Amino acid sequence: MSSDRHAVSSASTAERFYHGGKSVYGAPLGILMLDARFPRIPGDMGNATTWPFPVLYKVVKGASPDLVVLREASGTLERFIDAARELVDLGAEGITTNCGFLALFQRELQQTVPVPVLTSSLLQVAQVGRTLAPGKRVGIVTISSATLTPRHLSAAGVPPDTPIAGTDEGAEFSRVILGNELTLDRDLAERDVVTAAITLTRNHPDVGAIVLECTNMCPYANAVRCATGLPVFDIYSLVSWFQLGLAPRRF
Template sequence: MIAAGGKSIYGASVGILMLDARFPRIPGDMGNALTWPFPVHFRIVRNASPDLVVRRGATGMLDAFVDAARELVDEGVDGITTNCGFLALFQKELSEAVSVPVVTSSLMQVEMVNRILPAGKRAGVLTISASTLTEAHLRSAQVPEGTPVGSTEGGQEFTRAILDNELTLDVEKARADNVEAALAMKEAHPDLGALVLECTNMCPYAADIQTATGLPVYSIVSLVSWFQSGLRPPIY
């Protein structure tokens, strides 16, 4: 066998553009490498704080994300994703800037999930910040107009700890915030057939949300696992 070269890094097909944050990333979080059953390659985009990206529309950060994506491709990844659903805003620009597939946001699943649900049911979005999730974000991810949106805003722990980039996280309180927000969505929308978690930090609570609501729950972990399976199909 003759091995072929040309890359700096091998075996990590997915490159993840990371926010510049210090809050705890527990197993299940996209930024915890233990979450993934396959190798991933992380790249921190400096100064891209949770507050800037989620609350302030990632203003002024596009070039930094493009540069980081190009660096990941140069180093050998086969596809690019990001660790914030609000970066759906950059889907078009990142796709145009690199030569590999790009999936910026868990929100990109909503339309697909709708297609698999029973008649009369639709997917809803659970977000960390409904007050700043704009129509522009939803359009960029091709989320159907009128999709129900719920949020952990107003909860006791999750939104504040993540967006304020706090160094500690009460995991049980964060779990309760996510479950309570999901249950409130189910009560408010009887036609809810599934939930798509916008925030990549919600993934550790996906099983709890599914158990509490009885609904299918999709996240960035489900999306990137599908994404990676196309970049590197298993060999049988």
């Protein structure tokens, strides 16, 4: 009985006294956004309706998809650091980004902001790999297999021999995103992502799960799952896990 009273008293105290220090409350996740204008459909990380919880956004000026994906985000590190600090000042208690290629900045961002940082969907590859049966491994589907380098993989802790397939040769997805075009054919984009996943599994029968590198691929994760029969992980699955640590469910 006394322990129950103590629990009630503690809960009442927690609900009575509130502490300040931030500008915005109730949105612990901050998302660093590329400077882009291509369509962000539901399911895309940059579409606020994708998330079942509030988020904070900050666009990193000049960080175009072409620059970040095809040219290793050259010259943008300080801009990402400044933007991450702005999100923390605003109220973010955890930082993520909307491009898997920003794994290159994982360590630098961790070292310069006082909150947890999750730069890339690729950071979950090792964790997913530990769930698979012996003889199975994770495969990656990316927006640009030509420029997803060993440096990116190493920065995310991804084994260097991980199978990779890209949408580079597709009809729609890579062209629209990297070209920052204003119109996207969703069906063609989905076809590109699914085709890359099927190619990946055909070329590497030992793939037991797929990680989608690109944050813009989340709307097509279910289609990839249906086409391959394999578990599919993306930035949505990773950030959902991250958010549960930033704001645990209260029972």
